[in-house]
Amino acid sequence: MQKETNSDNRAELPRVAFLGMGIMGAAMAANLARDGYPVVVWNRSAGSPGVALAAAAGAEVAPDLAGAVRDREMIFSCLGDEKDVASVLGELVLLASIDSLVVDMTTIGPGAARELAGELESAGLRFLDAPVTGGDIGAREGTLTIMVGGRQEDFDTALPLLRVMGKTVEYCGPSGSGQALKLCNQVLCAVNMIGVCEALTLAGNIGLDERLVVDTLGGGAGGSWALSNLGRRIVDGDLGPGFMLRHMIKDLRLIEENAAVELPGTEMARNLFQRVSESSSGADRELGTQAMISAYSNRTVVS
């Protein structure tokens, strides 16, 4: 990942803040720091392991939000949900340098993204929505898919840094478009999971070795990333994340709130995820989306 030019020319690189040191944010900030960018990180709870991880990669740790964003040309954020983003970025209006470029990588839906873009822009800031897919592994390895909405010239400005964090960086159109594509991705992930769970359920019901579904069908017309990766976890009895069930439920709620169209399969997936989450009484914090299989069978929900 290290580019010599960046290490050699730190003075010419944009000064970066990264807000939110969860699993994803910390890994992305660490990649920027390792690539030579001067990065200051901030997290609401300073004791988070993500803060230490970013610091170990060379990032500076800011004691407060004001300290993190002062004199920063680019401000990245990766937070929990749209309320967190509205709260943190709302403070930015008062704190950040006029004309900083704010790049939010949280999944918050196109409506919230467009609203934020409006607020920040009327305060003189610029804004890109840039949600990601690819999970913690993608964040660590810099192989995320990053879907970006906003002005083309702001995208061009952010592109070198986004390329450090992701392998596929796609400009999707005006503000909210990155979020829109991310929601389309979640539709695919959610509905494909129904397919995986029902194929495995049918196999079990009909007396077939479930592994044949994953091993034999994965390379054919029934194949999907979900089958090869999460289907395999199911037959191995591993319901841990992967992608967290509760995050998927949040993302599917965003679809309902942002789309004016009936998506019955997506709605079914949401109900199945919800049922599993409710019946797992707290253990859902440790469940991946493949735990949907628990809605189909009397498999024990394991944490």
Added chain:
Amino acid sequence: MQKETNSDNRAELPRVAFLGMGIMGAAMAANLARDGYPVVVWNRSAGSPGVALAAAAGAEVAPDLAGAVRDREMIFSCLGDEKDVASVLGELVLLASIDSLVVDMTTIGPGAARELAGELESAGLRFLDAPVTGGDIGAREGTLTIMVGGRQEDFDTALPLLRVMGKTVEYCGPSGSGQALKLCNQVLCAVNMIGVCEALTLAGNIGLDERLVVDTLGGGAGGSWALSNLGRRIVDGDLGPGFMLRHMIKDLRLIEENAAVELPGTEMARNLFQRVSESSSGADRELGTQAMISAYSNRTVVS
């Protein structure tokens, strides 16, 4: 495909009949003939283009079913549905040599396969169910996935010939197991199609370029064969088969008849396919499964 050993040793190769010269059967029989096997083909309507295709590849054409199966050690069939198979293979009991190995490649469901196995075996014949996936291209190129149920020793006997017709040839277990795995495959194909249609519908509704869904999301966690192949056909406005809508509806009926378990996503897919089929008034004979998109939008059903 041509193996010199087979061309050199035709006398030692099993004599083969192939019943049913539809698109799939004709291509598979042609591959066997080209590989050096002595193949006699039969089709209920002798004028089918498939008959000519197999003959051009070196197969002999039988005037009637009795002529096709006389003195044949192996009898393959690829017919329309379970009624056709029961009717044609029912006649075999009276016609075929005792101890011929019958390999049916039609999708008929595990129940019908087990029933046929019983009938044929009580007449002294042996039976394998060996449905396929991979479509007409796979049949032509010999790259099908072939899923086989029956006795292991019969599988071993058929294996060299199945390897000529398919790239992945999988022994799935006792009689009906090949059919069972095929139905699992159809669950995946059907439900993944819901995912593709809903992701594209959401994109359209939310003002996003639909091509981004196929191009950007295909390589990630939302990716599937259905998205990369049939999703692309949808955005290109091509609703032709691929895999025929009406065949998928038949296969999903077989699931309902063979499984004693609720599969709500599969049921939803079946209803969507059915709705498209009914509203296309006869044009469904020319529609592929991706025509499901017509159930979501006011796209014109094109034939």
